[in-house]
Amino acid sequence: MNQFSFYLKNLLFTPIYEQGDILIGYASQTGTAKGLAEKSAELLQASGRSASCLPLSQVSVEELDNYQQVLIFVSTYGHGEFPDNGIAFFDRLCERTNPLNTKVDIFAIGDRNYGLFCEAGKLLHEQFIRLEAAHDNNLQLVDGAPYQRWQQWFADYSGLNPDGSVLDGPVQLAMTLTERGELHSQHCSIERGAYRLRFTLAQTDKTIQFQSGDLIGVVPPNETLERLYSVSDVFDDGVELCIGKVVYQQGEVEVVGKCSDYLINRLSLNQPIEVSHRAQGGLVLPKPQQPLLMVATGTGIAPMMCLLRERVATGASASNWLVFGNRHSEQDFYYQQDLEQMRSSGQLSRLDLAFSREGDKKVYVQDKLQQNRQHVLRWLLDDNGLLYVCGQPMLKSAIREVLVQALQERLGDATEAKVQYQQLLDKQQIVYELY
Incomplete structure (x- = not known):
C-alpha cells in the first residue's frame, strides 16, 4: 500500500x-x-x-x-x-x-x-x-x-x-434513431441550423423512466469524448434531442463538430446506437406552484421545451416565461410553432425574443432581462420563482451583471446585491446549464 x-x-x-x-x-x-x-x-x-x-x-x-x-x-x-x-x-x-x-x-x-x-x-x-x-x-x-x-x-x-x-451513475442504453427533422427554416445558411432527433429504446425497459432534466451522452465512432445533450422531450419508450450544427473556422481550416456531425449526417435512420442516460442531471422540474423563468439561446432551448411540456402535462398552476435568443427569426426560431401555440393557449405566460442579427442594433437575451429586470426580481424574490439559463458560457457573466445591477437598485447597496445574488445561486433559484 x-x-x-x-x-x-x-x-x-x-x-x-x-x-x-x-x-x-x-x-x-x-x-x-x-x-x-x-x-x-x-x-x-x-x-x-x-x-x-x-x-x-x-x-x-x-x-x-x-x-x-x-x-x-x-x-x-x-x-x-x-x-x-x-x-x-x-x-x-x-x-x-x-x-x-x-x-x-x-x-x-x-x-x-x-x-x-x-x-x-x-x-x-x-x-x-x-x-x-x-x-x-x-x-x-x-x-x-x-x-x-x-x-x-x-x-x-x-x-x-x-x-x-x-450508485446513481449513468446507465448505458441501446437506442435507435427513428426520426430526424429540421428545426431551422430553408433560408438558414448551410453551416448553421438544428435538428429534432427522436430516439427509441431498442427493447422495452419499464425500469427506465425518462423525465425533464435528463441528459443523454453520445460518443461518436472512433472517439473517446462523450458529448452530453439535454432531452427536449420524453416518451415512455424514448427521448427527443435538439442537435445543432457545429461549424467554425480555426485559422483557414473549417472545423466540424464531430458528435453533431455524426448525429445529423452519419447516423442513419433505424440505426442502433449506444448512449448513456443520466437521470435529472440538468434542469429539473420545479414545483407546480413555482413560477419559472427560462432563458435560452440556440439549442439551449432543448431543456426548456421539455420543462414546458412536462409542466403542461402535469397541470402546473404557476406561470412560465421564456426568453429565447438566436440570430434570425426567419432562419433559426427553433420550435416556433410549438412556442406560439403555447403562448396562444396561455400555457406560456410570456415569450420574449431576441434575434441578434435583425435591426440596426444587436439585441441579446440579457438585453431583454435588462429591460425587465425589476419584473425578474419580483419573480425571484417576491414569488419564489426560478430562473433557468441554458446556452453558451458567456451568458453567465452577462446575466449576472444584469441581476446584480437590479438587486443593487432594489437594495441600495452593491455589496448586499452580490451577496443576495450568491444566495439565489446557493438556493438554486438561479441555475445555469452551459455548454
Whole structure:
C-alpha cells in the first residue's frame, strides 16, 4: 500500500472517539460529484462512522475546524469554472489567513479533452495546501467517467466494497434513431441550423423512466469524448434531442463538430446506437406552484421545451416565461410553432425574443432581462420563482451583471446585491446549464 493509501485509510477509519466526525462536501453542476459524495457518506454511515454530506454552498469555512476529516468532491465545467454551489465557498476559503486545524482530501472530476483539466479541484487544493490542511498527495484527479475510478479509490482507501450497482451513475442504453427533422427554416445558411432527433429504446425497459432534466451522452465512432445533450422531450419508450450544427473556422481550416456531425449526417435512420442516460442531471422540474423563468439561446432551448411540456402535462398552476435568443427569426426560431401555440393557449405566460442579427442594433437575451429586470426580481424574490439559463458560457457573466445591477437598485447597496445574488445561486433559484 503506498503512502497516500496508508494515510487516507487511517484518516478515514480511525475510531470516532479519536478523530471526530467526517464532513463530505461537494460542488456539482450536473449531479455527478453530488452522487459520489452522497454514496460515500452512505457507505461510511453504514460502516458505523458519523459522516455528514453537504453542498459546499452550505459549508462554512470557519466550521471546517470542527471536523478532523474532510472529503470534497468537485467537478469542473465550462472553461475551468467552479460549479455554482462551490463559488462562494472558494471565495471565502481564499480570504482565510490562519491555518485550518483539519485534513482535507479532494476527489476532482474533469475531462482532459478540455482546457484547464480539473481546474476547480486544483484551485481548491492550492488553497488547502496554503492553509496547511492538505499535501500534494491529497488530490485525486479523475478523467472522464469517474465511477470506476471512484469504486477503486474508495475500496482501496477505506477497505469497504462500494457496490457500483446501487450508485446513481449513468446507465448505458441501446437506442435507435427513428426520426430526424429540421428545426431551422430553408433560408438558414448551410453551416448553421438544428435538428429534432427522436430516439427509441431498442427493447422495452419499464425500469427506465425518462423525465425533464435528463441528459443523454453520445460518443461518436472512433472517439473517446462523450458529448452530453439535454432531452427536449420524453416518451415512455424514448427521448427527443435538439442537435445543432457545429461549424467554425480555426485559422483557414473549417472545423466540424464531430458528435453533431455524426448525429445529423452519419447516423442513419433505424440505426442502433449506444448512449448513456443520466437521470435529472440538468434542469429539473420545479414545483407546480413555482413560477419559472427560462432563458435560452440556440439549442439551449432543448431543456426548456421539455420543462414546458412536462409542466403542461402535469397541470402546473404557476406561470412560465421564456426568453429565447438566436440570430434570425426567419432562419433559426427553433420550435416556433410549438412556442406560439403555447403562448396562444396561455400555457406560456410570456415569450420574449431576441434575434441578434435583425435591426440596426444587436439585441441579446440579457438585453431583454435588462429591460425587465425589476419584473425578474419580483419573480425571484417576491414569488419564489426560478430562473433557468441554458446556452453558451458567456451568458453567465452577462446575466449576472444584469441581476446584480437590479438587486443593487432594489437594495441600495452593491455589496448586499452580490451577496443576495450568491444566495439565489446557493438556493438554486438561479441555475445555469452551459455548454
